[in-house]
Amino acid sequence: KAGVTQTPRYLIKTRGQQVTLSCSPISGHRSVSWYQQTPGQGLQFLFEYFSETQRNKGNFPGRFSGRQFSNSRSEMNVSTLELGDSALYLCASRHGTDSYEQYFGPGTRLTVT
Amino acid sequence: EDKVVQSPLSLVVHEGDTVTLNCSYEVTNFRSLLWYKQEKKAPTFLFMLTSSGIEKKSGRLSSILDKKELFSILNITATQTGDSAVYLCAVELGNTGKLIFGQGTTLQVKP
Numbered sequence: 001k002a003g004v005t006q007t008p009r010y011l012i013k014t015r016g017q018q019v020t021l022s023c024s025p026i027s028g029h030r031s032v033s034w035y036q037q038t039p040g041q042g043l044q045f046l047f048e049y050f051s052e053t054q055r056n057k058g059n060f061p062g063r064f065s066g067r068q069f070s071n072s073r074s075e076m077n078v079s080t081l082e083l084g085d086s087a088l089y090l091c092a093s094r095h096g097t098d099s100y101e102q103y104f105g106p107g108t109r110l111t112v113t
Numbered sequence: 114e115d116k117v118v119q120s121p122l123s124l125v126v127h128e129g130d131t132v133t134l135n136c137s138y139e140v141t142n143f144r145s146l147l148w149y150k151q152e153k154k155a156p157t158f159l160f161m162l163t164s165s166g167i168e169k170k171s172g173r174l175s176s177i178l179d180k181k182e183l184f185s186i187l188n189i190t191a192t193q194t195g196d197s198a199v200y201l202c203a204v205e206l207g208n209t210g211k212l213i214f215g216q217g218t219t220l221q222v223k224p
Contacts, residue, residue: 048210104155
């Protein structure tokens with residue numbers, strides 16, 4: 001089975017712009033979670049989607065949003081980018097909400113200048 | 114506040130050594146504990162533990178959970194240079210999909 005895929009892998013944006021990141025889960029997996037990884041804060045949970053609905057959200061401002069499509073693919077959007085949004089954005093998928101194991105994609109490295 | 118603490122933060126050993134990585138946690142609603150290996154890319158899943166005292170093994174790696182004392186250990190025997198990585202411990206809160214990660218332990222294995 002193919003793993004979790006994320007596009008693009010690298011992105012450079014300017015402050016004030018917005019960005020959309022994409023994640024395709026492992027085939028058959030219906031739950032997708034997003035995480036932000038920075039050297040200072042480590043890995044932090046952004047949100048989880050299942051069946052096109054956001055189940056849970058972490059402590060991030062409203063500029064961070066997401067959605068999930070009927071084929072379980074998910075997108076994450078960050079508006080009005082700030083320098084502090086520079087990070088590795090990882091998505092993880094699991095089969096369903098009762099599953100324990102979460103499998104991560106390669107991440108999107110976002111740099112905000 | 115939910116937290117996961119790993120120790121040591123970094124470790125340097127020589128090939129063939131055995132290492133033990135520690136993970137302690139204080140969370141409101143424990144569901145499972147997961148170990149990942151990260152080598153400058155996506156974290157790779159290693160183990161998932163939910164029950165106390167049951168050791169999970171995969172080759173030279175093993176892990177065990179103690180739910181009474183709220184900690185887990187990851188053991189790596191006969192270390193190899195390919196084991197050099199950051200090892201992450203994470204706890205899932207309830208059935209939320211939300212993983213709380215520790216800071217990670219950076220392991221360097223020298224030839």
